[in-house]
Amino acid sequence: MKILVCCGNGIGSSFMIEMNVKKILKEMKVDLDVDHADLTSAKSAKADIYIATRDIATQLEGLGGEVVTLNNMIDFKELKTKLQSVLTQLKVL
Amino acid sequence: MLKVLLDILSVPAILIGVVALIGLLVQRKSTPEVLSGTLKSILGFVILGGGATILVGSLNNFSPMIQQGFGFQGVVPNNEAITALALKTYGTQTAIIMGLGMVVNILIARFTKLKYIFLTGHHTLFMACMVAAILIANGFDGVGLVILGSLIVGLLMALMPAIAQPTMRKITGQDDVAFGHFGTIGYVISAWIGKLVGKGSKSTEDIDFPKGLMFLRDTSVAIALTMGIIYLIAALAAGSTFVETQLSGGQNYIIFALLQAIGFAAGVYIILAGVRLLLGEIVPAFKGIAEKLVPNSKPALDCPIVFPYAQNAVIIGFLSSFIGGVVGMFVLISLKTTVILPGLIPHFFCGATAGVFGNATGGKRGAVVGAFVNGLIITFLPVLLLPVLGELGFSNTTFGDADFGVVGILLGNLLKLFGN
Numbered sequence: 001m002k003i004l005v006c007c008g009n010g011i012g013s014s015f016m017i018e019m020n021v022k023k024i025l026k027e028m029k030v031d032l033d034v035d036h037a038d039l040t041s042a043k044s045a046k047a048d049i050y051i052a053t054r055d056i057a058t059q060l061e062g063l064g065g066e067v068v069t070l071n072n073m074i075d076f077k078e079l080k081t082k083l084q085s086v087l088t089q090l091k092v093l
Numbered sequence: 094m095l096k097v098l099l100d101i102l103s104v105p106a107i108l109i110g111v112v113a114l115i116g117l118l119v120q121r122k123s124t125p126e127v128l129s130g131t132l133k134s135i136l137g138f139v140i141l142g143g144g145a146t147i148l149v150g151s152l153n154n155f156s157p158m159i160q161q162g163f164g165f166q167g168v169v170p171n172n173e174a175i176t177a178l179a180l181k182t183y184g185t186q187t188a189i190i191m192g193l194g195m196v197v198n199i200l201i202a203r204f205t206k207l208k209y210i211f212l213t214g215h216h217t218l219f220m221a222c223m224v225a226a227i228l229i230a231n232g233f234d235g236v237g238l239v240i241l242g243s244l245i246v247g248l249l250m251a252l253m254p255a256i257a258q259p260t261m262r263k264i265t266g267q268d269d270v271a272f273g274h275f276g277t278i279g280y281v282i283s284a285w286i287g288k289l290v291g292k293g294s295k296s297t298e299d300i301d302f303p304k305g306l307m308f309l310r311d312t313s314v315a316i317a318l319t320m321g322i323i324y325l326i327a328a329l330a331a332g333s334t335f336v337e338t339q340l341s342g343g344q345n346y347i348i349f350a351l352l353q354a355i356g357f358a359a360g361v362y363i364i365l366a367g368v369r370l371l372l373g374e375i376v377p378a379f380k381g382i383a384e385k386l387v388p389n390s391k392p393a394l395d396c397p398i399v400f401p402y403a404q405n406a407v408i409i410g411f412l413s414s415f416i417g418g419v420v421g422m423f424v425l426i427s428l429k430t431t432v433i434l435p436g437l438i439p440h441f442f443c444g445a446t447a448g449v450f451g452n453a454t455g456g457k458r459g460a461v462v463g464a465f466v467n468g469l470i471i472t473f474l475p476v477l478l479l480p481v482l483g484e485l486g487f488s489n490t491t492f493g494d495a496d497f498g499v500v501g502i503l504l505g506n507l508l509k510l511f512g513n
Contacts (some may be wrong), residue, residue: 008310008442011215011369012395020379039311053401056310061158073398074270 291455410448
């Protein structure tokens with residue numbers, strides 16, 4: 001299972017969110033593949049879960065994976081809750 | 094033995110690998126992680142160079158068209174492009190300055206009130222590169238170059254977030270996250286202008302605004318689109334005879350121009366992929382070490398951090414900044430100097446951010462006027478920056494964002510003063 005975090009350039013914001021995702025997965029003791037990418041690359045990279053802030057998240061719909069939309073990219077709690085619910089839905093947890 | 098070691102360390106790609114290696118070892122990663130992390134950083138550097146080669150090919154066809162068609166030198170600001178070009182010459186110095194600059198940033202955060210840790214790694218790389226180029230152009234080398242360079246970069250990494258923090262508190266409503274992007278001076282000016290003009294103006298978020306322009310957040314699409322238009326205008330101005338006999342080897346000039354523009358976007362895409370790999374290990378190491386050594390540190394993050402807080406201001410800011418860039422371009426044409434062409438990327442990221450900052454202090458009016466002024470700033474600054482960059486000043490692309498301009502112009506001219 002793969003999680004892809006996206007932002008416009010794929011080097012700044014998405015990278016920060018990715019580090020938080022990894023931290024949360026470690027807490028949950030789940031071992032998943034996490035990576036970050038720009039929007040162009042995201043469209044050709046297969047992932048089971050795409051994560052982005054709400055200003056660009058709609059561009060990730062229809063790629064075949066679940067889309068997690070964040071209102072606030074630095075809100076650790078929001079990320080954790082949303083990640084938990086999508087992982088439960090996909091029966092990882 | 095020493096000679097072999099020095100030879101190895103003077104290869105920038107390997108030096109970047111060493112920086113990553115140190116970061117991974119300090120974090121006590123497992124052997125496979127250390128190995129793959131180090132290799133990926135080296136790989137990133139080499140990929141970045143490959144992107145630069147593609148980009149240069151496209152740029153080399155661009156400037157003759159502009160020269161022929163309009164009779165002036167046209168420069169397209171693009172941080173990724175200029176850094177990738179500069180790294181071919183200043184790679185070693187940049188790598189050392191970037192690594193030590195991060196150390197200086199941690200030391201400043203540890204021992205002073207500036208608790209900011211600058212996590213926007215690509216901007217650290219760009220800044221290290223520009224500072225190296227300017228110092229070298231002014232005759233610095235060896236230990237002196239590295240020490241002065243890393244002090245400047247490290248200081249900027251702690252100082253710029255501090256300047257932005259008062260407005261950041263207004264935007265995010267909290268104080269534990271900071272803003273780390275070297276366009277800060279433009280944003281702070283935008284916020285200041287917002288305060289001046291924005292009395293009584295409603296927030297941009299109270300209006301209904303079409304989100305149709307959001308596809309431009311996709312960097313490659315945005316670059317291909319703007320460069321397509323710019324190259325097309327250049328080719329039309331230069332004329333089919335000139336392009337087809339001098340540049341394209343007989344290929345239709347319109348098709349040639351469009352393909353060159355796509356080539357430019359492809360070059361930037363590859364450079365970004367390289368930067369992503371290069372930073373993949375270095376930034377987490379930097380963050381991990383900083384969190385350990387500076388417990389109450391504030392992470393300073395890339396500019397899209399503020400976008401979700403004011404999505405309309407993002408669009409308004411981009412448009413307004415772009416118009417500023419176009420107005421600025423015409424001013425430069427009439428002044429008969431080097432002309433800075435408006436690029437979508439600097440105007441999108443910097444303009445959008447300036448819009449959010451202007452909105453935070455002055456609502457709609459603040460966002461419009463603040464971002465417009467930001468657009469003018471990032472058009473005029475590069476003109477003054479070019480002469481201090483040494484050989485790099487002749488490469489038809491340059492650093493775009495405000496802080497590069499302000500820091501570069503100040504540093505270059507101060508050094509010239511001391512030199513005399």
